[in-house]
Amino acid sequence: MIRRTALALALCATACAPEDLPADENSAEALRQVEQAAEPLDKPTERNAIRFLDQATFGPRLARAVSPRPIDSVEQVVAVxxxxxxxxxxxxxxxxxxxxxxxxxxxxxFFVNAITGPDQLRQRVAFALSQIFVVSPSGIANIASTPESEPKVAMAGFLNLLSTNAFGNFRTLLEAVTKDPAMGNYLDMVNNRAFDTAGKAKEPNENYAREMLQLFTLGLHKLNEDGTPQLTAEGLPIPAYTEAQVQAFSRALSGWTFAAAAGCPTIGRTNPANYTQPMIGCDANHLSTSQTLLRGAVTTAGGGAAAHLKQALDNVFADPNLPPFISSSSSSTSSPATRAPPTF
Incomplete structure (x- = not known):
């Protein structure tokens, strides 16, 4: 998960496999035939170059008489x-x-970039990530007193975040997504306070914590390394986390608000909307008590919002469920049959 090419290669993995597979694709014999029939990567046929580009770009194209040949053209892939x-x-x-x-x-x-952009592989990876880390402009107010469109600014910033981190470390991406104001607005991470204006403690909103565990990192059930579900002796899937752990993560992730020149607001209060910068952690609105996360790990008692966010994300990133869940998620979202344009 920390190799920068890992997700990119996962998207391309099926490009060099033969099409005439046996019915049982999971059998050892099927895998042996795939290995024997696969072409060398440095000398693909035109047919395999087209199949590779179908996986790694928004569609294969011919260079025709263009010189130099585009890096995502069939002729160029065959040549190099x-x-x-x-x-x-x-x-x-x-x-x-x-x-x-x-x-x-x-x-x-989006469509202009997909058709004309030279970074086709980056765009395909970012597109796959947009199907996992889903956001929406819904609920983002277009403030009349500002000249820009806040929904447009927020969504452009989020899409640029995904493309910037497309070939990077997943842990870095996860933190950037968690602090992004568009995501904060969509899943209630922003202004998720642990105290009201009178200083009385209250339970933080669980929305982002739940979706982060269920959709962005682990899934609902524990998985084996090959992505198959782990089962109890009775044949039932094993939950990847508990409701108590969702609550623990929501507390550990409390206290974040929009960035502002003045810094953090006072207890129980929030900053005005700002979709141009990552959110900031404010200890006055953060629950600093120790929380028990996954695999018995606990956050530091008395820790601040930034420290607890780091501990929470480190904890979920280290979970053995994350690699098979994200790999299977990225594989399914990269399939042509499952493509859907992002929500703007």
């Missing part, structure tokens, strides 16, 4: 091989989203 094509894609200039008023709507920008 799949490994070098991946290397070229990792270094390609990153396509970005513009949230200013003068730019096109984000849906149009």
């Amino acid at each position: 091989g799949i490994s070098k094509s991946i290397t070229a894609q990792l270094s390609a200039a990153r396509s970005t989203f513009d949230g200013t008023n003068d730019s096109k709507d984000l849906g149009s920008q």
